[in-house]
Amino acid sequence: MNKNTSADVVIVGTGVVGLTIAEQLIDAGISVLMLEAGPRVYRNEIVENFRNMPLSNKGSANSIYPPRDWAPHPMPGDDYLQLSGPDSYDQTYIRYAGGSTWHWAGTSWRLTPEDMRLQSLYGVGRDWAFGYDVLEPYYVRAEHAIGICGPSDPEQQWPRLPRSAPYPMPALPLSPGEEKFTEVVKAQLGLANIHVSQARNSGMPYHGRPACCANNNCVPVCPIGAKYDGETALLRLERKGVKILYDAVACKIESGEGNRITAVHYMDPNKQTHRVTGGHFVAACNGLETPKLLLMSADERNPNGIANNSSDQVGRNMMDHPQKGFTITTTEPYWTGAGPVVNSGIMETSQGDFRSRHAGAYFRLNNFGRNRFVTFNALKTGKVGRALDEEIRREAGCTTNVVIAFETLANPENRLTLSDKKDWLGLAKPAIHYDVGDYTRRSADEYGVPLLHKIAKAMGAVKIQEPKGFAQSKHIMGGTIMGNDASTSVVDADCRSHDHANLFIPGGGAMASTACGNSTITMVALAIKAADALQAQVRKA
């Protein structure tokens, strides 16, 4: 078997899902071949891109990751994503080796049992194919696999339920502003601002990564690798002998006898097409790119696209955490910027019987240093000398960014299709129609924004700047949704395609509900669950 063209398992995508599965399989002695659309890059290059980025652009999550011609990803102002509908599904992701782990914040909130039973408990959305009790051990494995730190105090944990094992590292300290925010919302509103569990090393090295040293640059890149990102995992996997083909853009999944998957075709930067074969396949190349690939792979057996015969749900149910970021000005400082960029949050507001009427909401004080956002405003005042110093210091200390992140419901009309517009290789661009929905809008109008104003008042706000509409959180979910019924879902409880016994599609696309917390830890838990099933299936074969 030529390891460049065939393996027991072919994995498309080298983001956190693909890497997690690949490592488990290779450790079990199963051969793995990975395809990555984008380039292999190294941390020093990305960090220098950041440091040489104009100050006015340093708040951008993806500007330091210029896409290669053959592997486009959304960039500010471009039209790679063809967007339509009442709300803009304007996402950011990175098609580099390591995927979007390069610029994620590391935030790792678990789902709650209630989050997985929306239909049963509240009569909205979808239930998951299994309960929290099934997922909990996989959460623990995910926390250890990617190095998630978190509090040992049960009152500080999310959800406040017994855990089958502690976090591998203690929680990271809060910044001075976060400490003050925590005290204020507790004293005046009775709300608990708790430590984020996060994939970042706290006070110690872990998995070959150093301890966090408060570079406050998790987004767009951790300069030292204290946060989990694909680069450290790639180095480990390369040493273990996983074959990874970089700059290899998967363009077709091929089906064969019995509707089993037989091969993946990819294009190289010279626009030449190649074919790799395997016994089993994993499609894990991003919540938008995966359904795009499945739809592009339509053939005679699967006229609606791969994995889409039984349900017609591939590309539907696109979800995210629509968010509103408020700039709050106070007279006394809340210094943010020391420590990770997201380090605490109010999660209890995501739960309640109100979910039969409107979405839950999660509030967080972003912990980004503010200089990059306020310097130009301060300079516009025309002040000089000591007055200018005071203005910058006041704006950096006394303006904060408090974000509300909402849940959304699975809605088949929120749909990714193939645009007639083509990319550099001639492949279809993704087109997404999106509406956050009345459930989420009601939450903003009746619940989230009013509560935000109470929080701002408690902080001593003298000015509140409210955004129009919703921004996206870049938590792409739903496009290959999970369920027990093959007629209404794309994958089963192990993220196995209902239509193809040897094709697994794990990750955010499988999530049946979003809750309010960031999706990556659940994606990794699902990846590990899928890897267990895949491992057993390969052994049996």
Added chain:
Amino acid sequence: MSSPDSFSRRQALLGAAAAVLTAYAGPLQSSALASAGTAASGASAATSPFMSLSQMLVNHGLNAAAGAKMEAYARAQFADFADSSAAILQLAQERKATAVEDFYDDIPEGPQRKLAQWIIFAWYSGMAGAGKNDAMFTYEHALTFQVTRDVVPIPSYGFTAPNAWQQLDNAPLQPIPEF
């Protein structure tokens, strides 16, 4: 914070008189004249007219390498750079200025005021402008980060020990760090 190529206010104020004489000249002549001037005044050989001008407009120690980039940019972009620089320095001298507040309001509107504003903008932001494609002179030495350096790290440089930030207090707005 000081580094081998940093430029103190003391050096600048001592060299300011020489700089007035050299502001009209090109880089080579400036350097020669500045050296001559500093020999008499005791200021650093690193003194340049632009750094002296900058030092009058910004009340802090400045990085000479960043200043060289700014000067090259300013010479190319401000047609009246030499004349305006000399005039601003002359004004500062006349006011016996020791800080920008001593003379800034008297800088006349027009090319001189625009140049003065731009120099201050460049030192605090490290940029030629607020646009995403504007020239960048420095990130690490942009003065905005010095104003808050007691409580906020420069992003991507951080504080130096694991979890060390738990020692930080929610600092008051005053005093502002010396830099």
